[in-house]
Structure formats: structure tokens, C-alpha cells
Amino acid sequence: MTDTFYPLSLQKLLKKILHQLKHQDTVLGLPKHLIVDPKKYSELKIQRFGKTLSTPYGVAAGPHSQMSQNIVSAWLFGARYI
Numbered sequence: 566m567t568d569t570f571y572p573l574s575l576q577k578l579l580k581k582i583l584h585q586l587k588h589q590d591t592v593l594g595l596p597k598h599l600i601v602d603p604k605k606y607s608e609l610k611i612q613r614f615g616k617t618l619s620t621p622y623g624v625a626a627g628p629h630s631q632m633s634q635n636i637v638s639a640w641l642f643g644a645r646y647i
Contacts, residue, residue: 573633578633578637581634582637592641593638599642600642601620601643603619606620618645619645620645621646622645622646623644623645624639
């Protein structure tokens with residue numbers, strides 16, 4: 566067992582996401598129906614640093630949150646602070 570993180574290419578990540586959506590109704594192992602559509606939650610919209618964010622959610626800092634699949638899944642499921 567190793568504690569080393571390995572990067573996942575954008576091509577492999579997209580292929581994995583599309584395969585899961587088609588065959589499992591999931592995105593990176595998370596249920597597709599939980600994907601956040603910001604238009605449905607306009608009451609969560611906030612202004613920060615001169616920008617409009619559709620949600621005030623973010624991910625915890627750490628090496629796990631810097632992995633491409635975690636950045637994509639965090640964004641799909643509502644995080645706008647990355």
C-alpha cells in the first residue's frame with residue numbers, strides 16, 4: 566500500500582464519468598440525482614470577492630481535494646469554492 570496520489574488525465578476522467586453515467590447512473594461513485602442545478606437554488610446565490618457564486622459551499626483543504634476527480638465531483642454536487 567502506498568500513500569502516493571497519482572494524477573488522472575482529463576481524458577481518462579471524462580471517459581470514466583461518461584461510462585458511469587451511462588451504465589450506473591452515478592458520477593464518480595455518487596448518485597446522479599444529487600447533482601446540483603444552481604438554477605433550482607437561486608436563494609443560495611452569494612457575492613464574494615467581486616464574483617457571484619451560485620452556492621456558498623466549498624471543499625475542505627488537503628491533498629485529497631486537489632485530485633481532479635474530487636474537484637469535478639465537488640463542483641457537480643454544489644461546491645463553488647475550490
